[in-house]
Amino acid sequence: MIIIKENMCDFCGACVAVCPPDAIELREAEIRIDEDTCTDCKLCVYVCPIDTLEYAA
Ligand code: SF4
Numbered sequence: 089m090i091i092i093k094e095n096m097c098d099f100c101g102a103c104v105a106v107c108p109p110d111a112i113e114l115r116e117a118e119i120r121i122d123e124d125t126c127t128d129c130k131l132c133v134y135v136c137p138i139d140t141l142e143y144a145a
């Protein structure tokens with residue numbers, strides 16, 4: 089699963105743009121990942137410019 093370090097996210101939207109199954113939801117000041125939809129591809133972890141997302145098996 090992907091862990092979000094929420095206090096670090098600047099809501100740039102880069103992770104949302106690359107997520108193949110559209111599992112990331114970005115609202116005004118909140119980011120959420122639907123664990124059921126997420127395929128653990130880790131693309132979001134790689135594109136986040138400030139290392140907000142972390143993969144945990
Ligand atoms: S790991 Fe892949 S599927 Fe899961 S939220 Fe990140 S980009 Fe989307």
Ligand code: SF4
Nearest residue numbers: 097098100101103136
């Ligand atoms: S790419 Fe990183 S900083 Fe940008 S919205 Fe996603 S988690 Fe937040």
